[in-house]
Amino acid sequence: MDVNEQLITVKIEDIAFGGDGVGRLADGRIVFVPYTAVGDVARVRVVRQQRRHARGEVEELLTPGPARIEPPCAYYGTCDGCCYQHIDAAAALSHKTQQLQEILQRIGGIADVPDVDPVVASPQPYGYRNKLKLRRSGKGYGYLAADNRTVVPIERCEIAASAINEALAAARPTLRDETVTFRVDATGSVHHYGDTGTDALWLTELLGDANMMVPLTGFCQVNPAVGSQLVDWVRQQFAATPTTHLIDLYAGVGVFAIVLAAVAESVCAVESQAAAVAAAKANAEARGLQNIAFVERRIDRNLSEVFEGCDAAATTIVLDPPRQGCGRGVIEKIAQFAPHRLIYVSCNAATLARDVRTLTAAMALERLALFDMFPQTAHFESVAVFRALP
Template sequence: MSDSNPQEGKAPQPAEQRPSAAARLATVDELELAIDQLVGGGDGLGRFDGIPIFVARSAPGDRLRVRLVERRPDYARAEIVEILEPGAGRREPPCPYFAECGGCDLQHLDDALQTRLKAEALKETLHRIGRFETLPKIRVRAAQPWSYRLRTQLHTEASEDGVRIGYHARGSNRLVPVDRCPVLVPELEGQLLTLAARLPEKPPRRLDLAAGDGGAVTTAPVVEGLPHGPVETRVGDLVYTYDARCFFQGHRGLLSALVEETVGAFEGELAYDLYSGAGLFSLPLARRYSRVVAVEADRVAVRYAKNNARRNRIANVEAVSQAVERWVGRIESGADRVVVDPPRTGLSLEVRRALTTKRPRRVTYVSCHGAALARDLRAMREHYRLDSLTVLDLFPQTGHLETVAQLERI
C-alpha cells in the first residue's frame, strides 16, 4: 500500500470551484479563533478566512474555542466555549452575575485597558464609517470604575416565591435576579437587598431608580412604600433637580468633566442646547452666551430645566417642550453655537439638514454611540471641521463611551 498523499499529482481545484469562505463557515459549528481587537459596543473581533466573527466578552490576544450562534453573509457571531490562551489584561470578573447579566460587557478586562480599547475602537469607527483619514488627538478622561452609576432600570417578575428584581440576560428578556450591582452608587445598590420585598404582588414591569446627593434615592413609577419625587445633584456650583422619570447623565465622578468638555471656553450671543434634558449644559452655557434656547421633547425634563434655571438665578434660558426634529427649523441662521446630545440613534436627517443649512458658527456633538457619531460627522464634513475629540468613560464595565466632538464652521 502506498503511503503517498491521495491528492498528490492532482491539479489544484480552480479558484472558481473552491467553496467560498462563507460556504466553508456554514459547515462549521465550532472553531479556534484568535481575537485581534475590541470593536464598538465591546465585542471582540476575530476572523475566519477573512470573515469577521464577533465574540462577546472576549479580549484582544485571546485564543478561544468558540461556537457559532449567528451566521450572516458577511459576518458571524460566536460564544466562548473555552479560553485556550487568555489575552493580556484579562481578569476574573468581580461581579457574580457577570456571566448571565446583560448589564455589563467588559468586567473581564482590567479597568484602564477597557478605557484604552474603547477609545481605540472609536478611532477605528471614525476611520471606517466616518471616512476620516486623520483625526485630532483624542483626549481621554476617566474616573472611578465602580460604584459610579447614578441611575438604573430594573425589571421585575412575579413568581410563586414572591417578586424578583434584576436585569435582563444578554440579548434576551429573561430576568436575571440580582441582590447587588457593583457599578451602582452605594445608595442605589443598597436598595437591591430590600426592594423586592417592598413591591406589591403585581409590581410594575419596570422600575427606574435615580440617586442624588446626600444618599437621596427616587423611583418611578410611584409605588407605595418606595421613595419618589425630586432629588438634587451639585455639578460645580450649580444645583440640578430631577427625578427617575427624566434623563440625567449617569457617572457621578464625571459630571463636572462632561460639562467642562462640552461647554468649553467659547462665548457669544446665541446658543442652542438640543436634546437638553433637565438643563445640564443649558445652565453653564447661559453664563457664556447672552441667550440660550433649550429644546427637549420630555415635558417632565423641561419642567425641571425651568426650575433649575430659576433655582440657580439664571434668567437667560428659554426652555422649549417640543421634539427637536419638529422644532429644529427655527434655529436662526449663523447662530454662535449649537450643542446636540441626541439619543443613541444619533441625529435625524432633519437635524443634520438644519445644521448644515443654518450654519451655526460652532457645533458641539455629545454622543453615546460611536457609529452614529461617525455617520453624522461624515454627513457634515463639507460644512464643519472636526476641531477636537474628547472621550469620557461614563460607562465603565460596558462597551460604551461618551464622546464630545467640537466642530467649527468651514
C-alpha cells in the same frame, strides 16, 4: 464538516465596537466572540454564520491575553450589561478610544479623524451608577440576557451605587410592577418607582459645583463624577472661542444652557419634555439668570424657526440627543444653518458617526473627547467639536 459541528481554535486580535472580541476563521472570515480579550487563545464554537463573518462562543479558554482579569460580578457572562469586566481598565479605555476613531472613519466618512483628547476615566470603576432599571421575571427582578428576552434575576448590581443595592434589598418583597427603577441623588436620597413614575417629585443632582433639580423620571448622567467633568470640558471649549449667542438643543433640565450662560450674551434652550423645561426654568431662576429663553417643543419639528433671526457666525450650538441620535432632518437643518461652532455630546458613537456624515458637508471636525461614563460596559460618552467651513 459543517463549521458549526467543530470547535475551532481562535486568537483574539481586537475588540469591536460593542465589546465582542475579533478573531479569524481558517477561511479568513472575521468571527466575533463575546467575553474575550486581545491575546486570548480559545476553543470557539461557531453558532451563527453569514457570508462575511460569523459569531462564536468560547468553549474553553486556552491562553489568556495579557489584559485579562478576573471579573468580580456573580452574573458576569449571563447578564448582558457589563462586557468589559474581564479586561483591565487601561486596555478597555484604549479599545474604546480606537473604536471611536474607527467608527467616525467607517460610518462618518472622515478620513483624517483628530486625535482623541486624554480620556477622562471614571473615579469609580464600580458602584458609580445613580440609576438602575430592572425587569421582572418569575424568579425576581434583573437585567436582560444576551438573547434580549430572558431576564437574569440579580440580588445586587456591582456598578450600581451602594445605596441603590441596599434599597433594592429592602424593597424587593414589596415590588410588583413589570419594571422597577431606583435612583439615588446627590443628597443620598433613594427613590424607586414602577412602570410609571411621577415627575411631581424632583431630585437634586450635583454637576460640577452646581446643584440641579431633575424630575424623578427625567434624564441625568448616571455617573455624576464623570458627568461633572464632561460639563466642565464643554464649558472650556465654549469659553475658548465664545459666541454671543448659544442654542442648546435637547436641553433637558438646562445644564449646558445654565453653565454656559455666564459666557454667552443670550441663550435659547430647546427641550420637548414639559417636566424637564419646568425644572430647567427653576434651575435658572435659582441662579438669577436672565439671559436664557426656554422653549418647549420637539427638536425635529420646525427647527428652522429656532434659527430665525440668528447670525450663524455668532452662534454656537450644543447638541446632546438621546441614544438614537438626532435624526436626518435635524442634522440637515443644523448643517444648512452652519453655526460658528457645534459641540455634539453623544452616548452612542454609531449615531454620532451617522450624523457626522451629514454635518461634514458644512462643518469640519476639529476636536474629539471621550468620557468613560459607563465603566465595565461597551458604552462611552464622546464629544465632537465642529467649526463652520469658510
